[in-house]
Amino acid sequence: MYIDQLVIDGCRKHMRKTCGNVLDNLKGDCYEVLVQDCIPVLKKFGEEGRTFDFVINDLTAVPISTAPEEESTWEFLRHILDLSIKVLRPNGKYFTQGNCVNLTEALNEYEKLLGRLSCKVDFSKEVVCVPSYMELWVFYTIWKK
Numbered sequence: 652m653y654i655d656q657l658v659i660d661g662c663r664k665h666m667r668k669t670c671g672n673v674l675d676n677l678k679g680d681c682y683e684v685l686v687q688d689c690i691p692v693l694k695k696f697g698e699e700g701r702t703f704d705f706v707i708n709d710l711t712a713v714p715i716s717t718a719p720e721e722e723s724t725w726e727f728l729r730h731i732l733d734l735s736i737k738v739l740r741p742n743g744k745y746f747t748q749g750n751c752v753n754l755t756e757a758l759n760e761y762e763k764l765l766g767r768l769s770c771k772v773d774f775s776k777e778v779v780c781v782p783s784y785m786e787l788w789v790f791y792t793i794w795k796k
Contacts, residue, residue, distance in 0.1 A: 656686050693734035702740040708747035729764055732793075736770050741795055749789035752778050758789055771796040 663674035677684040685692060696703075710731060735745055749758050765772055774793045781788045 659684070659686055689731065690734065693731075693738060697734060697737045702738055702743065704740055704743050706735045706739060706743070706745045708735060708745065710747070725760070725764065728761075729767065732764070733769050736768055736772060736793070736795065739795060743794065745791075745793040747791050747793070749776065749791055751784075752787040752789055761791075765793065 659674055659677075662670055673679065673682065674684065677686070708731065710728070732745075739745060749761060752758075762774070765774055772793050773796050774791050776789050776791050778787050778789055780786075
């Protein structure tokens with residue numbers, strides 16, 4: 652599921668080595684790419700009891716600020732996490748980016764947020780160099796306990 656058709660079109664054209672022909676039809680025997688807002692779809696899937704092996708979150712990075720005026724951004728992130736974790740199979744994995752490795756306060760806040768979800772989760776994180784960002788970035792893998 653992705654909200655931006657322009658990104659899908661760009662990937663189909665310029666990232667063939669990565670996506671092959673998957674984005675040519677958006678639907679195959681074992682996959683379907685939905686181009687729409689994830690919130691109503693995740694809610695619907697949760698209500699229907701649909702579950703998935705993997706959820707890959709490509710939202711904007713973890714907010715850089717923990718200031719009170721950013722509370723709505725953090726709440727939005729928590730909401731997306733809750734909806735996503737609910738549709739994971741018991742042994743499923745949720746993948747997402749964190750932020751720059753140097754933003755320790757924001758990354759710590761994200762990890763605290765993981766403890767406030769409606770379902771208990773555990774996580775691992777990996778720091779990798781992202782050349783296009785020109786910095787070290789934290790990526791998370793999250794799963795149900």
